[in-house]
Structure formats: C-alpha cells, structure tokens
Amino acid sequence: MTGEFHPPARILMGPGPSNVDPRVLLAMAKPMVGHLDPEFIRIMNNLQDLLRQVFGTKNPLTLPISGTGSAGMEAAFVNVVEPGDRVLVCIKGVFGERMADVAERCGAHLRTISAPWGEVFDLEAIQKELRGFQPKVLAIVHAETSTGVLQPLEELPAILKNNPDTLLLVDTVTSLGGHPVKVDEWGIDICYSGTQKCLSSPPGLAPITFSPKAADKIKKRSQKVQSFYFDMNILGKYWGSERTYHHTAPISMNYALLEALRIIGEEGLAPRHERHRRNHLALVQGIEAMGLSMLVPEPYRLWSLNAVSIPQGIDDPKLRKKLLDEYNLEIGGGLGALKGKIWRVGLMGYSSSEANVLYFLTALEQALREQGFEVPRGAGAIAAKEFFSKGK
Numbered sequence: 001m002t003g004e005f006h007p008p009a010r011i012l013m014g015p016g017p018s019n020v021d022p023r024v025l026l027a028m029a030k031p032m033v034g035h036l037d038p039e040f041i042r043i044m045n046n047l048q049d050l051l052r053q054v055f056g057t058k059n060p061l062t063l064p065i066s067g068t069g070s071a072g073m074e075a076a077f078v079n080v081v082e083p084g085d086r087v088l089v090c091i092k093g094v095f096g097e098r099m100a101d102v103a104e105r106c107g108a109h110l111r112t113i114s115a116p117w118g119e120v121f122d123l124e125a126i127q128k129e130l131r132g133f134q135p136k137v138l139a140i141v142h143a144e145t146s147t148g149v150l151q152p153l154e155e156l157p158a159i160l161k162n163n164p165d166t167l168l169l170v171d172t173v174t175s176l177g178g179h180p181v182k183v184d185e186w187g188i189d190i191c192y193s194g195t196q197k198c199l200s201s202p203p204g205l206a207p208i209t210f211s212p213k214a215a216d217k218i219k220k221r222s223q224k225v226q227s228f229y230f231d232m233n234i235l236g237k238y239w240g241s242e243r244t245y246h247h248t249a250p251i252s253m254n255y256a257l258l259e260a261l262r263i264i265g266e267e268g269l270a271p272r273h274e275r276h277r278r279n280h281l282a283l284v285q286g287i288e289a290m291g292l293s294m295l296v297p298e299p300y301r302l303w304s305l306n307a308v309s310i311p312q313g314i315d316d317p318k319l320r321k322k323l324l325d326e327y328n329l330e331i332g333g334g335l336g337a338l339k340g341k342i343w344r345v346g347l348m349g350y351s352s353s354e355a356n357v358l359y360f361l362t363a364l365e366q367a368l369r370e371q372g373f374e375v376p377r378g379a380g381a382i383a384a385k386e387f388f389s390k391g392k
C-alpha cells in the first residue's frame with residue numbers, strides 16, 4: 001500500500017459521473033485557502049453569478065450545497081416543507097420515488113401521482129390534482145435519469161396560475177448544462193442539480209436556487225428546519241452578505257465547479273445544448289441502424305441519457321462487463337422496473353462527444369456479435385458518421 005494511487009482512466013458513458021475536463025481536475029490541485037479568506041469569498045461570488053446564468057435566474061439565494069445531487073434534493077424539501085404541509089410529487093421513475101420518500105421524511109401530507117416509466121406526465125392530470133389537493137409544493141423531475149425521459153416544463157406556469165401559493169420544485173440533476181433550464185421563465189421556485197452529470201465536475205456539490213417566494217416561505221417557517229446542515233436560514237448567511245461560519249465549505253470541490261462553469265461560459269449555453277442534442281441524435285441513428293430501439297418515444301428523449309432497449313436473449317451484465325473490461329467503457333444498466341430491460345447511455349457534458357458516440361457504437365456492435373446478435377458490419381458507426389457529416 002505504498003506509491004502513487006492510479007485509478008483507471010475510464011470512458012464514462014453511464015448515468016453519471018461523467019468524464020471531467022482536465023482543467024477541472026487541475027483546479028482541484030490548486031492551493032488550499034480558508035473558507036473565509038477574501039479570495040475564497042470572491043470565488044463564492046463568481047460561482048453564484050455563474051450558477052444563476054446556467055439556471056436562468058436572478059434569484060439571490062443561489063448556491064452550491066455541499067453534497068451530491070441527493071443532498072440538493074434533501075435541501076430543497078427540508079427547507080420548504082413543514083410537517084403537515086400538503087406536497088404533491090409526480091413519479092415517473094426512481095428519482096420521483098426518491099422525492100416522495102424525502103418529502104415523507106419531512107412529515108409532509110404527501111400525495112403522489114404516477115406516469116408509466118418511460119413516459120411523460122400529461123399536464124392535465126397534474127392540473128386536476130392541483131385543483132383538488134391544493135398543495136403547498138408541487139415536485140417533479142425534469143430529466144428522469146432512470147428512464148431517459150425529459151418532462152416538458154414550459155406549460156407549468158400556465159397550469160399553476162390558479163395556485164398562487166403552490167411552490168414548484170424541480171429536479172434538474174441530469175438536465176442542467178445539457179438541456180435548456182429556465183428557472184425564472186418556467187416559474188420554478190426551487191431548483192437543484194448535481195455537479196457530476198452535464199456540468200462535468202466531480203460528484204460532491206449540488207447547485208440549488210430558491211425564488212424570492214420560496215425564500216420568504218423559509219424565513220417565515222413556524223418551526224426550525226429539522227436539518228442543521230441544510231438550513232437555508234443559516235447557510236444563506238454564509239453565502240449571503242454576512243459570511244457567518246456555518247460549515248467549512250469543501251474548498252477544492254468549489255474550485256472544480258468554478259472551473260467547470262467557466263468552461264461552460266466559454267462554450268456558451270446554447271452551443272453546449274446543441275452539442276448534446278446532435279450527439280444524442282447521432283447515437284439514435286446508430287442504434288436504429290443496428291436494429292435496436294430506444295425506450296422513449298421521439299419528442300421526450302433526453303439528450304444526456306439515452307435509454308436503449310436490450311434485445312431479447314442478450315446477457316446484460318455480461319455485455320456491460322465486457323465493455324468495461326475490454327473497452328474501458330462504462331454504461332449503465334436499468335433500475336427498478338427497467339432492470340435488465342434497458343441500457344442507460346450517458347452523453348453528459350465532457351463525455352458528450354462525437355468520438356464517444358462512434359466508440360460506443362463500435363464497441364457495442366462487437367459485444368452484441370459475440371453474443372450471437374447479428375449486426376450489419378459497422379452499421380451503427382456508419383449511420384452516426386453520416387449524421388455528423390451532414391451538419392458540417
């Protein structure tokens with residue numbers, strides 16, 4: 001147990017973490033400063049400005065929570081839900097289920113509605129529940145990583161018009177940085193994400209933003225937030241003008257996120273989204289040319305997470321092990337009801353590249369052929385290459 005430690009340099013095309021730009025890894029090697037150092041406070045201000053840009057918001061209360069995406073989820077619920085508050089959670093996959101679990105632990109008066117896994121919510125169904133249940137919080141996942149579904153949110157403000165007291169809480173862990181997310185325009189009150197998916201920073205921080213309406217509700221709570229660590233009434237002061245100590249910020253994680261957000265700023269949000277869209281479309285062309293199919297119907301597919309149906313007779317764990325062992329390539333398997341039924345192929349942030357699309361399709365073809373599934377030679381990569389060459 002001596003000498004330098006060398007983890008393998010994988011190609012990460014699963015449901016996260018995604019690969020990280022070397023610039024971001026190097027940022028973590030920069031000198032430590034104190035969490036109240038004036039230089040770190042400047043870094044915090046820059047981070048908050050850049051997070052507001054990617055979230056599409058002017059919300060003052062915008063910051064990275066110390067913890068992974070699930071910590072963002074906890075922070076969202078524990079702050080705005082008091083025991084007995086009516087909370088409506090929309091479930092169409094694993095992360096909607098997790099939201100309901102978290103809301104229940106907050107003592108919410110919980111109601112859930114469900115859509116089949118692999119499908120989106122019909123907004124009329126949500127509207128009907130809103131009318132009858134009059135929830136304090138409506139919670140929904142934008143990009144459901146367990147199914148590859150993108151839930152359109154543009155229409156939600158219109159649907160919430162008759163519920164002025166309802167806070168809209170949205171999980172954008174797998175969309176932020178890969179798909180457009182417009183917190184202010186879509187009337188989102190609480191929005192959280194994670195660093196290791198389309199933002200392509202290592203796991204460890206959860207960007208979150210609260211609208212003035214949500215911030216007001218937190219300030220006027222009748223009971224203390226049950227979590228000290230996530231209490232925005234205290235944490236907000238460290239990230240606000242008072243800078244009072246709450247917990248020691250994970251300095252290097254914040255360096256990494258700052259560098260990742262600077263890279264996003266250099267690329268531009270719109271070109272970044274377009275890159276994710278194109279690489280996704282090329283992957284779909286390749287998958288279909290190989291005689292495979294996508295789980296999710298056309299307009300609702302995530303660009304960042306591609307759910308590919310596993311053909312009959314294929315040994316899923318064996319195939320994924322082969323990709324990892326022989327191609328150094330990680331993809332994800334299905335979760336819950338979709339276990340053994342789909343592969344989850346991530347094209348997130350730094351991992352969303354033309355080369356990765358071609359490499360995955362080529363490796364998959366070999367792995368399928370070795371299990372006796374016949375694919376026309378090179379079909380997937382050829383179709384994807386044709387797609388790429390068209391747009392140039």
Ligand SMILES: *Cc1c(COP(=O)(O)O)cnc(C)c1O
Nearest residue numbers: 068069070095143145173174194
């Ligand atoms: C990954 C993910 C989470 C949880 O994030 P962790 O970083 O694993 O804690 C929550 N919601 C969605 C939609 C996710 O994809």
